[in-house]
Amino acid sequence: MKVTLVSRSGREVVRGGIELSDSATVKDLQEAIHAKTKKYYPSRQRLTLPTKAGVSGKPVILSPKSKVSDYCEKGNSDNLTVVFKDLGPQVLYSTLFFFEYLGPLVIYPLFYYLPLYKYFGYDDTNRTIHPVQTYAMYYWCLHYSKRILETFFIHRFSHATSPLSNVFRNCLYYWTFGAYIAYYVNHPLYTPVSETQWKIGFAFGLLCQVSNLYCHIILRNLRSPSGYGGYQIPKGFLFNIVTCANYTTEIYQWLGFNIATQTVAGYVFLVVATAIMTNWAMGKHRRLRKLFDGKDGRPKYPRRWVILPPFF
Amino acid sequence: MASFFSTVKRIYLAIYNWAVFTGWIQVLIFAIKALNESGPAAVYDAVEKPLQLAQTAAILEIIHGLIGLVRSPVSATLPQIGSRLFVTWGILHSFPETRTHILVSSLVISWSLTEIIRYSFFGMKEALGFTPSWLLWLRYSTFLLLYPTGITSEVGLIYIALPYIKASEKFCFRMPNKWNFSFDYYFASLAVLGIYVPGSPHMYTYMLGQRKKALSKLKAA
Numbered sequence: 337m338k339v340t341l342v343s344r345s346g347r348e349v350v351r352g353g354i355e356l357s358d359s360a361t362v363k364d365l366q367e368a369i370h371a372k373t374k375k376y377y378p379s380r381q382r383l384t385l386p387t388k389a390g391v392s393g394k395p396v397i398l399s400p401k402s403k404v405s406d407y408c409e410k411g412n413s414d415n416l417t418v419v420f421k422d423l424g425p426q427v428l429y430s431t432l433f434f435f436e437y438l439g440p441l442v443i444y445p446l447f448y449y450l451p452l453y454k455y456f457g458y459d460d461t462n463r464t465i466h467p468v469q470t471y472a473m474y475y476w477c478l479h480y481s482k483r484i485l486e487t488f489f490i491h492r493f494s495h496a497t498s499p500l501s502n503v504f505r506n507c508l509y510y511w512t513f514g515a516y517i518a519y520y521v522n523h524p525l526y527t528p529v530s531e532t533q534w535k536i537g538f539a540f541g542l543l544c545q546v547s548n549l550y551c552h553i554i555l556r557n558l559r560s561p562s563g564y565g566g567y568q569i570p571k572g573f574l575f576n577i578v579t580c581a582n583y584t585t586e587i588y589q590w591l592g593f594n595i596a597t598q599t600v601a602g603y604v605f606l607v608v609a610t611a612i613m614t615n616w617a618m619g620k621h622r623r624l625r626k627l628f629d630g631k632d633g634r635p636k637y638p639r640r641w642v643i644l645p646p647f648f
Numbered sequence: 649m650a651s652f653f654s655t656v657k658r659i660y661l662a663i664y665n666w667a668v669f670t671g672w673i674q675v676l677i678f679a680i681k682a683l684n685e686s687g688p689a690a691v692y693d694a695v696e697k698p699l700q701l702a703q704t705a706a707i708l709e710i711i712h713g714l715i716g717l718v719r720s721p722v723s724a725t726l727p728q729i730g731s732r733l734f735v736t737w738g739i740l741h742s743f744p745e746t747r748t749h750i751l752v753s754s755l756v757i758s759w760s761l762t763e764i765i766r767y768s769f770f771g772m773k774e775a776l777g778f779t780p781s782w783l784l785w786l787r788y789s790t791f792l793l794l795y796p797t798g799i800t801s802e803v804g805l806i807y808i809a810l811p812y813i814k815a816s817e818k819f820c821f822r823m824p825n826k827w828n829f830s831f832d833y834y835f836a837s838l839a840v841l842g843i844y845v846p847g848s849p850h851m852y853t854y855m856l857g858q859r860k861k862a863l864s865k866l867k868a869a
Contacts, residue, residue, distance in 0.1 A: 520830075525823035600829035 337414040339365060339404065342386075349373070349420045356404060358413070363400040369420070379497040382421040395419070426497035433487040436506040440514030441480040447518040448473045456519075463524040468534045472521050472597050475538055479545065479589070490552050492559040513605045520599040534596035541592025547574065548585035555582060567627055569637060578641045579624065580617035587613060587644065610644075617642050657717060658774050664708065665771035669764060671702030676760040679753065689748035692740065695756055702763070703736045724854050727847050732759070734840060735802050742819075743812045746805055755801035762794045781866055788859040795855065799848050806841055813837055 337358050341349040354368045366378035384395035385407060398407060398418065408416050446452065448469070451460040520526070528534065550573060558568045574581035587610050594602040621642045630636030675695045682694035706729045712718045713725050735755070739746060746752070769787040772779045779787075819833040 520828050523823060523828065526828055527824045527826055598826070598828060600827050 337405065337408075337416065340415070340417045341369065341420050342417060343420055358405060360404050361400065362398045362402055362404055365398075365404055365418070366400065376420075376422060377426075379426045380423050382423050384419045384421070386417055386419050423499060425500040427500050427503060428496060429493045429498050430487050430491075432498050432503055432506060433491075434484060435503060436510045437480050437483045437487070439507055439511035440518075441477060441484070443511060443514045444476050444518040444522075445473060447515075447522040453524050458524050460524060466526065466528045468528045468531075468596060469522055469526060471534070471538055472593070475541065475593060475596075476518075479593075482545065482549065486549070486552055490549075490556050492556050494559075513601075513608075517599065517601045517605055520601045521597050529596070529598050533598075537592050537594070537596025539592075541589050541596065544585045544589035544592055548582060548589060551575070551582040551585055567624060569624065569628055569635060576640075578644075579621045580613070580642065583613040583617050584644060614642075614644070661712075661717070662771060662774035664705075665767045665774060668702050668705050669767035669771055671698050671705070672760045672763040672767065674698040675702060675756060676764065679756045679760065683753060688750045688753045691753045691756055692747035699756065700736060700741070703732050703759075706732065724851070727843075728851060731802055731840070731844075731847075735805060738819075738837075739805055739809045743809045743816075745812050746809045749805065749808055751801045751804045751808070754797055755805060758794045758798035758801060762790065762798065765790055784862060784866060788855070788862045791852075791855050791859075795848075795852055799844065803841065803844055806837055810834065810837060 337356055337360070338353045339356060340353040343349050350369065350372050354365065354372065356365060356368065362383065363378070365383070366381055369381060370377050378400075383398040385398070387395050396407070398404075404416060405413050407418075408414075448465075453463075454460045529537075554572050554575060555570065558570060570579070570581075574584065578584050587606070590602075590606045590609060594606055621640075625637045628635055628637035675698045678694040678698065679691050682690045709718070709720070709725055710722065710729060713720050713722045740752070765783070765786045769779055769783050772783065814834045819831070819836075821829065821831040823830045
């Protein structure tokens with residue numbers, strides 16, 4: 337069969353099209369495109385069916401596992417037109433996560449160990465370090481080490497790659513907030529809260545971090561190792577009552593940190609992170625509700641909190 | 649019902665645009681008068697009141713964008729109005745040492761020319777339903793010169809104000825305090841200067857894109 341590959345403006349991406357066997361998969365198509373174009377490795381290709389005039393909604397994305405012939409129209413199994421979009425240079429998700437988490441892991445201890453505050457105009461020489469500041473540094477580093485380890489050993493990503501530009505955007509977010517919070521918690525003029533309060537804060541935070549790890553393990557087991565992602569109804573542990581229990585535990589974990597360290601910077605970060613995760617959670621919840629609508633023998637998605645019981 | 653609201657919207661926007669237009673005409677006239685009679689150092693005192701009024705009224709435009717009254721994206725209006733308000737209130741009003749600088753004249757003239765054209769453009773669209781093609785051309789062409797002169801004046805004035813900002817404790821909030829919070833106006837001003845670096849090309853290319861769209865529609869008409 338012959339596949340005609342066009343860009344969204346109608347230009348032919350591969351002159352003369354691509355010849356494939358009738359049983360070829362989309363993955364074979366992607367490799368053929370890569371062979372002919374060199375620059376466009378498979379994770380950079382977004383292949384869709386042309387949208388029909390007057391039909392609304394998102395275009396159909398070709399799935400690598402499927403056969404190319406599955407997308408052909410009835411009666412026309414030797415020809416298919418596929419629309420190509422270049423997603424730009426891609427990095428592995430694990431690469432993206434590693435760099436965005438490495439920043440906070442390295443930057444925070446710099447403010448703890450090095451006499452940086454004299455560059456901000458403060459006398460750094462006779463500062464006393466409060467116990468809570470030390471524990472905060474341990475807690476913070478534990479958190480980001482955990483995230484890096486999870487990236488390499490626990491998470492199963494639905495997409496293998498992410499655009500390169502996200503590296504700059506995400507690193508800017510994590511590294512800037514990391515420095516912003518580290519500056520205040522390790523400040524020579526830092527005012528600690530009562531011992532009871534920071535003990536409660538860190539204990540609660542640690543409990544949430546452990547729960548968060550368990551949530552990640554549950555999510556991992558929802559996906560088979562060779563699969564390309566796909567969705568299941570999450571269940572077990574907190575997922576029985578909250579769709580995005582992993583985000584919930586993450587948010588409450590930061591709340592614990594902030595109760596213990598009490599900085600405006602930390603709370604600002606909490607608010608922004610919560611807003612971002614809530615946005616993701618609403619999308620995920622909506623997707624799961626749409627997928628599991630109870631029709632055609634599919635299970636119906638149960639009524640649950642989206643992300644933050646008891647509020648939402 | 650819908651057409652009642654759209655008429656009310658039109659009347660409101662027409663009044664808003666023409667009102668702020670008159671404010672900026674005042675600014676320009678007072679500025680030129682002061683330049684003629686006394687020289688650049690007198691410009692600020694002559695324009696202060698209408699400038700503050702007309703510039704602060706622009707906050708309404710962010711609200712208009714947020715509630716969908718106008719089509720302009722908040723991502724384009726917010727940085728522009730933000731920088732204007734910062735210079736008007738955070739620099740000129742708060743640090744009088746900057747008021748006699750010659751950049752104030754270039755600032756005021758750049759701003760008022762741009763705004764006079766912009767507000768009359770929108771004012772005509774709302775009131776009359778169309779704009780004459782020469783006004784459209786002005787709106788999408790004068791920025792080519794006035795954005796650089798305006799931005800240079802803004803950046804220049806912020807830069808000049810820096811030593812005065814550093815010396816005064818104005819707007820600063822210091823540690824230690826219960827919430828471990830601080831705000832340093834000097835660093836914040838440096839950060840604002842930093843934002844101009846990506847912000848100015850972003851605004852300029854946005855307007856270039858708008859220009860292309862608007863002028864090609866003109867040709868097609």
